[in-house]
Each structure stands twice: as C-alpha cells, then as structure tokens.
Amino acid sequence: MSGLKLHNTLSRTKESFVPLVPNHVRLYVCGPTVYDRAHIGNARPVIVFDVLVRLLRGLYPRVTYVRNITDVDDKINAKAKASGRPIGDITEETTKLFHEDMKALGALPPDIEPRATAHIPQMIGMIESLIGQGHAYEAEGHVLFAVPSMPDYGKLSGRSRDEMIAGARVEVAPYKKDPADFVLWKPSSPDQPGWESPWGRGRPGWHIECSAMSREYLGESFDIHGGGQDLIFPHHENEIAQSECCNHAPFARFWLHNGFLKVEGEKMSKSIGNILSVHELLGEAPGEAIRFAVLSAHYRQPLDWTDEGLKAAKVGLDRLYRALEAAPDARPAPEAPLSVRAALMDDLNTPLAISHLHELAGLLNKATDTDDKNRLAGALLASGALMGLLGANPLQWKTGAGEAGADKGDQEIQALIQQRQEAKKAKNFKEADRIRDELKAQGVLLEDSPAGTSWRRA
RNA sequence: GGCGCGGUGGCGGAGUGGUUACGCAGCGGUCUGCAAAACCGCGUACGCCGGUUCAAUUCCGGCCCGUGCCUCCA
Known part of the structure; x- marks a missing residue:
C-alpha cells in the first residue's frame, strides 16, 4: 500500500492504486503515429506519464513502461503519397525527431518502445483467435470485430451500443453486420503497405496493435493504460473489446487520460493553422520551461497554451x-x-507540488545557515527530480548556456560588465547605468552583489 | 440528439463545510550609488438562483455560459 491514488476512467473516481503483481508495476501508454513532428498536444501525455513513471519508480522496485510507435497508418500512407518519399523513410525520421523532442522536454525513454510493423504476426494471431471465438468475422476482405458479441461493450466510455448508433455521424459500411462493428484487418491495394494474412494481403486496423503489443510485453492483464482523453472512444474502448474477448481476462485495471489543450483560447487544429510543434516552441523557451508549463495545470484539466503562460513558466523556473x-x-x-510526494500521490497534483517547490525556494532564500541551505536545496532538488525539473546547473540556467545561439555574445557581456565596474569605481554612475540599460535592451539583466556582478538572460 | 468536463481575486492555478494555497503582476517598505534579486507588509476571489446546515466557494436541485468526444485527432 503506497498511498498512491489515481483517477480511473473506468470508475470515474479516484481509487487507491495497488499493482496486480506486488512490487512490479506494468503500464502502457499510447505513443505517437509517426507521420509528422510532435506538437505540444502530443507532448502533454508524454510529460504527464513521465512524471507518473518517475513517481512509481520511487514507490515500487520494478516498473515496466511500454509506449508504442504506430508506424502503419493511413495518414502515413497519405504523407508518403504526397511527398513521394518511401514510408520507411518517413516513419524512421519522424521517430528520430520524436525522440529528440521528447528528450528536450526531459522525458525519460520508455523501457520498451514497440513498433506496430514489427508485431504483425501477433496481431494476426489475435484476430484469428477472435474469429475462432465468434467475436469477429470476415467480410469483403475485411475482418470486423462483432460488437454485439460483447455484452459489456462500452464500459469505459460509458455509452451503450444503441447510443452510438443514435449518433448521427456514424457512417455504416455495407459489409458491417452491425453499425458499431469496427475493423481489425483491412485489404491493401498494391501501392499500400500490406502483409500476407489468412484474409489476403492487407494491414491492421488501428486498435489491434495496442492489444497485441501490450499482451506481448505486459501480459493479458496489467496495471495502467494511459493516453489522451480523445482515445477513450473509440480507441481504448475497442482495445478492451479485442483483448478481453480474446484473452478472457481483465485488460488494464487503471485507465488514465490527460485533458486536451487549446492554443490561445482556440482548439488546436490544422484548419485554424495553430498547431504548435514542440520543435518550434524549443526555439522560444528551454524545454524545461515547456515541461513546467505543461505541469502547471492538473493533467486531467484542459490547458490553454499561451505565449504568456510559457513566459510565466520560464519566470517561475x-x-x-x-x-x-x-x-x-x-x-x-x-x-x-512529504508535501511534494503527497501532492503527486494524490492523482498527480503537479500544480500543488509546484506550489510546494516555491515554498521550499522561499525557505531557502531566507536560510542563513549553510547546513540549512544545503538541506533545503537538497529537498528542492529531490522534489524537482520527481517531476523531471531542476536538473540543470543554476548558473548555466540563468545565462541560458547550452541553448541554441545563447553562448555567442558572452564575451561582449563580460567586457561591458568590466567597463561598468570601472565606471562604478570612478563614481561615474551615469556611465554605469548607461551600460546596464544597454545590456537590458539586449535582454541581459545585471545583478550587483557584494560578491560582484552577475548577469542573466530575461 | 447522446455522453462528459469546466466556470475561483488583474492573470495563471490548487484546494476546502467554518482558519494563508502557491506563483506572476500591482502597491508600500528593507537593502542598494540607483537598480535588480531577495526579504517584510498589503488583496476580505470562488458564474446565477434556490435548498440542506449553526455555518457553503466547498453538499443537493435548477439555470446561464464555455468547452470536449460521438470510428481512426494526444
């Protein structure tokens, strides 16, 4: 009993978390479809579940964190067609860029990062099993999951089959026996990626990969499954259907979903053209500030991403x-x-945890005794580490060292500071203030102290 | 139409049946050549209307407003 509480979408309540196998937590998070660079909305679940994993690692001796790469998808096919590039090139490059961006945000890599295309046989095996058990059927080269064959379908998203059919936007393909049935396998034309299967050359539907890969690496039943709120339906609902009907075992026990984010008050969408890529944001602020901004709101709350908010995150750090x-x-x-751990153990209350970071900083600023300072700074560092924060050298942080283009000009700054020191010594305060203003105009702020003058970037 | 989420002080953002969130911004002060940073002090917020209660921002009901999902978008 660790005291960890997590909000479970299945029950819509906070529950005490206890792993199925004592001392070994297994979790699966839906990873990216690699057709384009990660945007800030993709980054939120990565950051949030990174904090969860850091917390779990402190609570349990063993944690297995699986996050997949979806490298077979019609959006990838469309991109390949439009650009004339081979699919493998696109998925490989996008995966590499994804890793770079996530690293810049301080996210640790998952323990296992399976690719969908490397697990086609496992998917085919599951589909065959589902057909054999009467949960799926073949029709016109497709294999469909028979939703009516599962009595408790809809338990995650809380909607009945009738309600879904009532939804006006459902388009019913002629080969479906039931409007709610969904695709497990679909035929590929010669120009589309495909694999040989008992149902001819084709490719998997979207949901089956997560069922197959989670079973491969975590088993039929595991502890936590996470992802964005939009995945609750249909993706996660259908994963449950496939896995539980195939395995006759409960699938994930805890379902965690992060809220969506908006950009400057608007929904982020291609049509509005306000998709913010992580790469682009890294040009405006350090990765840690982006991470801090994401963690400034509770993970289940909607987050309005603003330029002002990102600046505020930098100032807070x-x-x-x-x-x-x-x-x-x-x-x-x-x-x-304890204050920080308790906040995080209460369903990852990162905003509350961050407020405790600020309280520690206030105590540290007031401390006069070296032992007290070291103790408080140690507490602050450990707290930050739990959230993937404060890992940089404070002096490098303030001068922006290591960031793109930040190092050039340091010599000039030092020279101007030296000139100002001399002016100050000569009581030429007018000149000293002029130099300070000149640097300020370049975003360099000076701070005098008995130990000398230091500088930082705004 | 169905299912769900949210409305907290100038801003961001937690939380709670009765006592300080926290940060930023702002005002006053200490320090400083002047600043900056830091520290000290200052804000009587909780969408609207009812109800329960000794007491509601916190529980219940209704309403208004915003917003997400409803077959491949994290």
Missing part, C-alpha cells in the same frame, strides 16, 4: 533556480519532502 544558487554544493536528498 527562474525563481526556483535562483534559490538554488545559494547552495551550489547541495546534493538531491534521498527522498522528496
């Missing part, structure tokens, strides 16, 4: 790092303070 400057030799404490 500035304050925390500045506090750490007072204890340059501090090492992270073995464990984060």
Whole structure:
C-alpha cells in the first residue's frame, strides 16, 4: 500500500492504486503515429506519464513502461503519397525527431518502445483467435470485430451500443453486420503497405496493435493504460473489446487520460493553422520551461497554451533556480519532502507540488545557515527530480548556456560588465547605468552583489 | 440528439463545510550609488438562483455560459 491514488476512467473516481503483481508495476501508454513532428498536444501525455513513471519508480522496485510507435497508418500512407518519399523513410525520421523532442522536454525513454510493423504476426494471431471465438468475422476482405458479441461493450466510455448508433455521424459500411462493428484487418491495394494474412494481403486496423503489443510485453492483464482523453472512444474502448474477448481476462485495471489543450483560447487544429510543434516552441523557451508549463495545470484539466503562460513558466523556473544558487554544493536528498510526494500521490497534483517547490525556494532564500541551505536545496532538488525539473546547473540556467545561439555574445557581456565596474569605481554612475540599460535592451539583466556582478538572460 | 468536463481575486492555478494555497503582476517598505534579486507588509476571489446546515466557494436541485468526444485527432 503506497498511498498512491489515481483517477480511473473506468470508475470515474479516484481509487487507491495497488499493482496486480506486488512490487512490479506494468503500464502502457499510447505513443505517437509517426507521420509528422510532435506538437505540444502530443507532448502533454508524454510529460504527464513521465512524471507518473518517475513517481512509481520511487514507490515500487520494478516498473515496466511500454509506449508504442504506430508506424502503419493511413495518414502515413497519405504523407508518403504526397511527398513521394518511401514510408520507411518517413516513419524512421519522424521517430528520430520524436525522440529528440521528447528528450528536450526531459522525458525519460520508455523501457520498451514497440513498433506496430514489427508485431504483425501477433496481431494476426489475435484476430484469428477472435474469429475462432465468434467475436469477429470476415467480410469483403475485411475482418470486423462483432460488437454485439460483447455484452459489456462500452464500459469505459460509458455509452451503450444503441447510443452510438443514435449518433448521427456514424457512417455504416455495407459489409458491417452491425453499425458499431469496427475493423481489425483491412485489404491493401498494391501501392499500400500490406502483409500476407489468412484474409489476403492487407494491414491492421488501428486498435489491434495496442492489444497485441501490450499482451506481448505486459501480459493479458496489467496495471495502467494511459493516453489522451480523445482515445477513450473509440480507441481504448475497442482495445478492451479485442483483448478481453480474446484473452478472457481483465485488460488494464487503471485507465488514465490527460485533458486536451487549446492554443490561445482556440482548439488546436490544422484548419485554424495553430498547431504548435514542440520543435518550434524549443526555439522560444528551454524545454524545461515547456515541461513546467505543461505541469502547471492538473493533467486531467484542459490547458490553454499561451505565449504568456510559457513566459510565466520560464519566470517561475527562474525563481526556483535562483534559490538554488545559494547552495551550489547541495546534493538531491534521498527522498522528496512529504508535501511534494503527497501532492503527486494524490492523482498527480503537479500544480500543488509546484506550489510546494516555491515554498521550499522561499525557505531557502531566507536560510542563513549553510547546513540549512544545503538541506533545503537538497529537498528542492529531490522534489524537482520527481517531476523531471531542476536538473540543470543554476548558473548555466540563468545565462541560458547550452541553448541554441545563447553562448555567442558572452564575451561582449563580460567586457561591458568590466567597463561598468570601472565606471562604478570612478563614481561615474551615469556611465554605469548607461551600460546596464544597454545590456537590458539586449535582454541581459545585471545583478550587483557584494560578491560582484552577475548577469542573466530575461 | 447522446455522453462528459469546466466556470475561483488583474492573470495563471490548487484546494476546502467554518482558519494563508502557491506563483506572476500591482502597491508600500528593507537593502542598494540607483537598480535588480531577495526579504517584510498589503488583496476580505470562488458564474446565477434556490435548498440542506449553526455555518457553503466547498453538499443537493435548477439555470446561464464555455468547452470536449460521438470510428481512426494526444
């Protein structure tokens, strides 16, 4: 009993988390479809579940974190057709860029990152089993899951089959026996990627890959399945249907879903043209500030992504790092303070945890004794680490060292600071202030102290 | 039409049946050549209307507004 509580979409309530196998937590998170660079909406689940995994690793001796790569999909096919590039090139490059972007956001890689195209035989095996058990049928080269064959279909999204049919937007393909049936396997034309199967050359439907790969690496029943809120229906609902009908075992026990984000008050969409890529944002702010901004709202709440919010995140981190400057030799404490752990264990309340970070920074700023400073800084560092924050060197943080293009000009800044020191020594304050204003106009802020003058970037 | 989520001080954003969230911004002060940073002080917020209660922002009901999903969008 760890005290961890998580909101389970299945029950729509917060539940105490206990792993199925003591001391081994198994979780699966839906990863990206690799057809385009990750946008900030893709980054939210990666960051949120990264915090969850960090927390779980501190609570349990063993954690297996699986996050898939979807590298067979009609959006990929469309992109290949439009660009004339081979599919393998597109998926490989996009995967590489995804890894780079997520690393820049401080997200640790998952333990296992299976690719859909490497698990086609497992998918075919599951589909055959479903057909054999009367849960699926072949029609015009397609294989469809027979939704009426599963009495409790709809338990995750909370909708009955009738309600779904009542939805006006359902387009019923002629080969479906029931309007709610969904595709497990579909035929490929010669120009589309395809694999030989008992039903001819074709490719998998969207949902079956997660059922097959989670079973491969985590077993029939495991602890946590996560993803964006939009995946609740149909993706996760259909995963449950496939897995439970095939395996006759409960699938994931806890379902976690992060809320959506908007951009400057508007829905992020291609038609509005306001899709913000992580890559683009990394040009405006450090990855850690982007991460901090994401964690500033609770993961289940909607998050309105704004330029102002990103700047505020940077300022918030500035304050925390500045506090750490007072204890340059501090090492992270073995464990984060109870206040921070308790906040995170209460369904990942990162905004509350961040408020405790600020409280620690305030105490650290007030501390005069070196031991107190080291102790508080150690607590702050351990707390930050739990959320993937505050891992940088405080002095490098303030000068923006390591960021693109940030290092050039450092020499000039030092030279101007030296000139100003001389002016100050000569009591020529007018000249000293002029230099300070000149640097300020370049986004360089000076701070005098008994130890000398230091500078930071705004 | 169906299912769901949300409306908190200037802004962001937690939380709670009665006592400070926290951060940013703002105002006053300490410090400083002046600043910056830091520290100290200052804000009587909880969509509307009813109900329950000694007491509701927090529970219940209704309403208004915003918003997400409803077959491949995280």
